[in-house]
Every structure is written in structure tokens, then in C-alpha cells.
Amino acid sequence: MLMDTQKINFKFYSNGIKQRVKVSSSDAPTFMFQTSDDRFLEHYWNWENFNERKDIISTEDKNENPFINKPVWRKLDTDGNDKTIIREIISALNYNKDNTKIPNHIKENIEIIIEESRHIWQRNANELIPNPVPLPDNKEITNFLPFNKITKYGVTLKRLTHDKIELVRRWRNDPKISQYMEYRDEITPEMQEFWFKKIDNNKNFYFIIEVDDKEIGLINVKDIDYDKGTGEPGIFIWDDNYLNSTYPIQAVCCINDVIFNEIGLSKVSGHVLRDNKRAIRFNKIFGYHLAENQDNRHLQEYLLEKDIYITNRNKLIKYFIKK
């Protein structure tokens, strides 16, 4: 526990790519804050939001951090001096709009090292903004990881935020959607709130699917097991105008690219009701195959490995890209 922020040294290294922020001192645990682009600053600009995050990995998880580059997280002591330290950091970043100079009074007190990441973030290096636009006051901070918005193959996936859960609840309760779900009873607003709290973390990624700025459905990967490299994707299209188009395929390719290439999973599994022939047929074009001992099950498990997906995806995507 840091008792005196004056004892903390401050350094700021930048290789031109904002990647990771490391804060350390001689008499305190090391703090590391994940970053990749300016959204990092958004995530942690506001202390109160930072404080509320439930999915910060503790130091005990140091060697099991799900991300390849293994940034280390610790749950901050919100009542103690951690809060002061983070406020100092945030303050420093706030003053430092161009990320090249830090005010001296901060510089003397805190050490920050920005390190290069080799995997997840490096891919986005070209997209990073060298001179970040100052964030507006009270900017809403909603997400933990930088997968807030992904546009690929003609669709946009936007990370599910709290303000959209009522919309999703309405979709999900519609019989045209619920009939294909294992749980088919009415979902109440309270249940939806509980559900969102449970999935708003780095083991579950839920996205609203947008086509031409229209919200058409939901796609996700849930129950990610970073040790095993597995997760379970799912999708539903609420807007009938898009149901029988290729957009659902495009959305799946989009999220699967994130799953396999960015999150780094090697295999995903999906559960489909045995009678849902359309879903089974749909899944098979990506290379899903029935897992072992599933023939007699009502809810059957299908598996998809990365290599098989990539092969199938490459055959599909040429039709999504306008010549």
C-alpha cells in the first residue's frame, strides 16, 4: 500500500504506439493498465468508472492473464491511496494531450512506462491516433476492452452497453427469437440487469450488429476460457429484413475473426437445438461439426477450429467485398 505518493517516480516512455501503461514504485505493488489506443484513456479517464469495474484481474492472476501479452491487473484499493495514485495518473494523462510531455510536478511523483505489445494491440497500431483528441467532460465510459466497435465485411459490431439491454430484452422476448432459445420464458428487466452484470466483462463479448446504421441483431462469444482457448459464440437477427440476407454470415465472420485472431482462441463451440435445421445448416458453412456423442441430445454441441474456419471464411468473404 502506498502511503505517500511523493515517493513514486514518474517516467514516460513512448515508442509512438501507446500500448500499455505500467505504474510502479519502490514501496508499492506494480499497477499496470491495459491500453491500445485512445479508448484506453477513455476507459480510465474517469476514476469513478474505473473504480466500478468488476472484471479487473487481481495480481493472483498474474500468470494466467488471458491476454497473450499478459498485462497484469490488480483490483485497486478504492478506499486507500491507490485511488490517489490513479487520480494522479489520470491527471497526468489529462494534462498531456499529445502524450509527449508530462507536467513536472507529476513527473517527479509517478512512474509510467508505456510498453509495446506484441499481439493484440500491434495489429491496430496504424489505427492509433498520435495526437488524441481531448475527451469531453463526463464522457460515458462503458467498456473494458478495446473491442467497442468493429467494422468488417460490411457490418459493424458495437459492444453491448447498458443503455441497449432493454432493446435486447425486447428482441429476446419476441417469440420469433425465443423459440430458438433454450430458455423461452419471459425475461424481466430485473433479470436482464442481472444478466448484463454477469456478462459485462472480458469473458463475454456481446455486440449489437449494425448494417447501414440500423441495429439488426445481437452476436456474442461467451464463457471464454482463456486457459483452454475456447468460447461459445451465438447470434440472433431480430430484423426480418436482414434475416435472409448474407449479413448474418458477414457478422459471424466479423466476430470469428476477433475470436480467433485477436482474442486468440483456438476453438469455439456452439449449442443448437436439434430441430433447428436452419441454424445447423448455417453453422456448417463456417466449418462447424457435431461434437462427439451428440446424436441423441436435444441441445447439440457443434465445434469449430480456427484453421477450418479460416479456410471456409476465405471462400465466403469474396462475396461480401464489393468489387
Next chain:
Amino acid sequence: MNELVKTIADILEEDSIDVTKKFEDYENWDSLSALSLIATIDSNYGKQILNKDIAACESIEAFCNFVLG
């Protein structure tokens, strides 16, 4: 036209189709058949069509005319 109609019937897994109907009137019309249609038109007719092109056609006949026109 007949050849294209037969191709569409095959995609829809129907022996024959009523070209005055819409694609969505057929049970097997889904994302995969849309993809299959796009791929087939691309390879057989050298024309790239998009989802919106299909959606804009009020009947299968109108779609055929769009492709062949």
C-alpha cells in the same frame, strides 16, 4: 431466363418455382441461399449482386430481369 429460374429453383430446393413470388415466400430462402445465389450469379453470369439488389426486387422475375438486363 429459364436457365436462371432453374438455378434459383435449385438453390431454393424446389422442383419448380412461381417467378411472380418473392424469394422469402419459399421456405428454404435464408442467408445461405442468399449467399449461394450471389455466388452463382457471380460465377455463371459474371455479375456481382448485393443483398440490397435482391431485396429491391419485388419478385423472382424482377430479380431475373435485373440479372439478365
